[in-house]
Amino acid sequence: xxxxxxxxxxxxxxxxxxxxxxxxxxxxxxxxxxxxxxxxxxxxxxxxxxxxxxxxxxxxxxxxxxxxxxxxxxxxxxxxxxxxxxxxxxxxxxxxxxxxxxxxxxxxxxxxxxxxxxxxxxxxxxxxxxxxxxxxxxxxxxxxxxxxxxxxxxxxxxxxxxxxxxxxxxxxxxxxxxxxxxxxxxxxxxxxxxxxxxxxxxxxxxxxxxxxxxxxxxxxxxxxxxxxxxxxxxxxxxxxxxxxxxxxxxxxxxxxxxxxxxxxxxxxxxxxxxxxxxxxxxxxxxxxxxxxxxxxxxxxxxxxxxxxxxxxxxxxxxxxxxxxxxxxxxxxxxxxxxxxxxxxxxxxxxxxxxxxxxxxxxxxxxxxxxxxxxxxxxxxxxxxxxxxxxxxxxxxxxxxxxxxxxxxxxxxxxxxxxxxxxxxxxxxxxxxxxxxxxxxxxxxxxxxxxxxxxxxxxxxx
Ligand code: NAD
Numbered sequence: 001x002x003x004x005x006x007x008x009x010x011x012x013x014x015x016x017x018x019x020x021x022x023x024x025x026x027x028x029x030x031x032x033x034x035x036x037x038x039x040x041x042x043x044x045x046x047x048x049x050x051x052x053x054x055x056x057x058x059x060x061x062x063x064x065x066x067x068x069x070x071x072x073x074x075x076x077x078x079x080x081x082x083x084x085x086x087x088x089x090x091x092x093x094x095x096x097x098x099x100x101x102x103x104x105x106x107x108x109x110x111x112x113x114x115x116x117x118x119x120x121x122x123x124x125x126x127x128x129x130x131x132x133x134x135x136x137x138x139x140x141x142x143x144x145x146x147x148x149x150x151x152x153x154x155x156x157x158x159x160x161x162x163x164x165x166x167x168x169x170x171x172x173x174x175x176x177x178x179x180x181x182x183x184x185x186x187x188x189x190x191x192x193x194x195x196x197x198x199x200x201x202x203x204x205x206x207x208x209x210x211x212x213x214x215x216x217x218x219x220x221x222x223x224x225x226x227x228x229x230x231x232x233x234x235x236x237x238x239x240x241x242x243x244x245x246x247x248x249x250x251x252x253x254x255x256x257x258x259x260x261x262x263x264x265x266x267x268x269x270x271x272x273x274x275x276x277x278x279x280x281x282x283x284x285x286x287x288x289x290x291x292x293x294x295x296x297x298x299x300x301x302x303x304x305x306x307x308x309x310x311x312x313x314x315x316x317x318x319x320x321x322x323x324x325x326x327x328x329x330x331x332x333x334x335x336x337x338x339x340x341x342x343x344x345x346x347x348x349x350x351x352x353x354x355x356x357x358x359x360x361x362x363x364x365x366x367x368x369x370x371x372x373x374x375x376x377x378x379x380x381x382x383x384x385x386x387x388x389x390x391x392x393x394x395x396x397x398x399x400x401x402x403x404x405x406x407x408x409x410x411x412x413x414x415x416x417x418x419x420x421x422x423x424x425x426x427x428x429x430x431x432x433x434x435x436x437x438x439x440x441x442x443x444x445x446x447x448x449x450x451x452x453x454x455x456x457x458x459x460x461x
Contacts, residue, residue, distance in 0.1 A: 001189055004029060004077035006070060006102050008039060010046060010163065010267070010334070011122055011156045012083030017051060018167040020058035022192040027073035028066045039066045047333040047360040050164040070102070074109045079185060082133075083122040083156070092274035093282075094126050103133040107140025110147040117149040118182045122156045124212050124272055126279050129153070130176070130205035152177035152186060153205045155212030160266065161331025168193055174201045176208020213279070216272040217290055222257040223264045224296040227303075230260035230438025240438030241420065260437050262392060262418035263300035265328035265337040270297070301339040304390060304416045305346055307435045311414065312387075317351035320411070322382040323373075325393025325419075326358040326365045333361040335368055339418065340392040347390075348372055355382040359395050383409040394419035403430050 001024045005016040008028040020026040030036050038045050042056040058064040067073055074080070084098040099121065106119060119133060134151045141147055153176035158166040173190045177183055187200060194200065203211070226244065233240040240260050248255035264270065273294050280287035312319060328338035335341065347354050354373040358365060362375050376382040379398065383389060383406055391398060399421050407413045407430070414433040415422065427434035 001025070001079060001185070002077045003027070003079045003081065003189070004070075004073040005081045005083055006030075007083035007085070007098075007123075008035060008066065009083065009085070010048070010160055011158065012081065013039070013044070013046070013055075014048065014051060014158060014163040014167050015081060015083060015122065015156070016064065017054045017058060018164065018193070019189070020064040021054055021168070024063065024189070025076075026058075026064050027077060028064070029068070029070050029073050030066070031068060033068050036066045036068050047331075048163050049161065049331060054164065070105055071109055074106065075114055078116065079118050079120060079189065080106065081120045081122050081154075086123045086125055086271075086275075088271045088274050091278060093278040094124070094271070094275040096125065096129060096132065099123055099125060099129065100132060100136045103136035104140055107137035110137065110141060110149065112143070112146045114147065116181070118152055118177075118179075118185055119149060120152045120154045120182075120186065122154055124155060124216070124268065124275075125153075125209055126213075126275060127206045127209045129209060150177060150179040150182040151205070152179070152182045153208035154186065155208060157212075157215065160334055161329060170194070170199065172199045172201050174203065174208050174211055176203050176205040176211075178204055213272055213276045216269055217276050217293070219257055220264055220269045220273050220297070221289060221293050223261075223269075224293040224300070226258050226260045227263065227300045227437075228296055231303075233438035234440050237440075238438075243438075260420065261300075261394075262303055262339040262343070262437070263297045265301075265339050266334060267336040270294075270337045273297075301342050302346065303437060304343060304418050304435070308347075308388070308390075308416055311433070311435070315351055316347060319352045319387040320385055321347050321352045321354050322386040322389045322410075323347075323354060323356045324358075324379055324382065324389060324391050324398050325395055326356060326368075327361040327393050330393055330395045333358075333364045335361055335364045338392075341368060343390065343392060343418075344369060344373060355384075355386065357382040358393065359397060380405060380409060386410045387412045388414045388416060390416045390418065391421060392418050394421050403427075403432070407431060 003019050003024050003026045005012045006029045008030040016026045016028045035045055042059050044052040044055055082099055082102055084102060086094040089095040121133060130151045130153050138144055155174055170193055175183055175186045183202060229243055230240040244258045247253050248258050273290055277287050277290050323344060326335055326338060326340045328334055344354055355376055356373050357376045357379045413431060417436040420436050420439060424434055424436060424439055
């Protein structure tokens with residue numbers, strides 16, 4: 001099939017490459033000429049495992065092209081995907097200027113010769129956007145009866161870091177359209193990725209649009225809920241790891257997404273929770289659960305700071321702090337809304353000298369922190385003379401480090417672990433002070449005994 005993907009960011013690029021991989025002719029369109037030039041040379045501007053090899057193979061085999069000009073791609077393609085940004089506006093609502101702007105552009109390109117088209121929205125957009133896209137296209141048409149087209153909602157559920165796998169082997173594909181013709185085409189397009197027909201979820205446009213927000217809001221709720229449990233564990237002397245296993249073994253709850261930490265970030269959860277809050281309020285309903293999810297998360301991003309203050313005092317002048325992990329989660333270089341950003345900024349504000357390392361997000365981090373921090377290609381180099389280590393992303397390579405080397409390098413062997421990747425008892429045995437989230441009884445140490453051991457340092461195991 002001939003497919004055009006407008007927007008070649010995380011979503012559009014992965015989709016375009018995977019569709020080319022299954023034999024379709026794909027044209028990626030992006031307004032960023034530098035991105036288009038790099039992609040055309042086979043360079044992936046983001047970090048996504050497995051993507052570059054697939055990009056290069058499909059470019060070489062002629063199934064994939066990139067352009068900055070929608071007018072070049074449009075006439076050739078029957079299916080046109082919109083994978084455009086929908087950032088939060090000032091009031092939290094999703095900003096639809098890119099989606100509606102491209103819809104109008106498509107309307108201007110439509111004519112009698114172009115034939116039937118399906119415009120498919122991959123971006124996460126508020127309920128009703130399919131209608132707005134249809135209206136935007138129609139507003140540009142002189143003879144709408146001569147230009148047959150349908151609009152479909154086909155929300156994206158990929159996880160950054162596992163995006164290729166998620167696209168090639170999806171849990172489900174939601175197709176939101178009441179047009180049978182569009183449904184048939186989309187099912188045909190996705191068929192090579194599907195193991196069973198039940199994984200196609202056919203619905204109307206509005207339900208599809210809300211499904212995406214509901215999925216992300218539910219996942220964000222799980223995270224904020226567990227973070228709240230972790231806070232209670234810290235206060236009550238329970239261990240959140242044990243509580244997590246205790247509840248996760250119940251099938252009705254499930255074991256996934258129950259890990260407390262320094263809060264959710266990334267380009268989706270924060271903005272999607274905000275947008276759904278806005279949608280609820282606009283439609284006359286105050287989404288109380290979502291408001292709490294957001295409030296808990298905003299506090300959680302800074303959860304390590306009081307624990308650090310308890311150890312160092314309010315000023316960090318003269319302290320050298322290492323930070324491992326900057327990306328909002330492992331296996332990506334995405335730092336949008338990453339909890340590392342407010343933490344590093346606060347450390348700098350308190351006068352610390354900050355030394356950072358991330359396996360892949362260093363280039364992106366330079367755009368965020370500039371020259372305010374020192375960047376280290378090797379994680380151990382960041383530890384030299386450090387008065388503490390803060391772990392902000394649970395990269396696999398941080399899970400089993402050489403602790404004796406770390407201890408030898410650090411001036412003060414204390415770890416503030418925002419992702420609970422180490423065992424508190426083991427860390428204590430190794431001679432580290434170890435501060436984590438919701439596990440401060442250090443496996444069996446009673447709260448009273450703990451307060452005697454670390455009275456001036458709440459949270460130190
Ligand atoms: P992104 O910012 O990585 O990519 C968007 C791309 O669109 C950029 O390359 C940009 O240059 C391009 N663009 C902007 N205006 C354009 C125009 N007028 N014409 C052509 N190209 C244009 O965004 P993303 O992360 O891929 O997200 C896209 C949408 O998908 C958002 O709505 C997002 O919420 C949703 N989504 C993202 C993810 C994710 O994990 N990143 C997952 C599911 C859904």
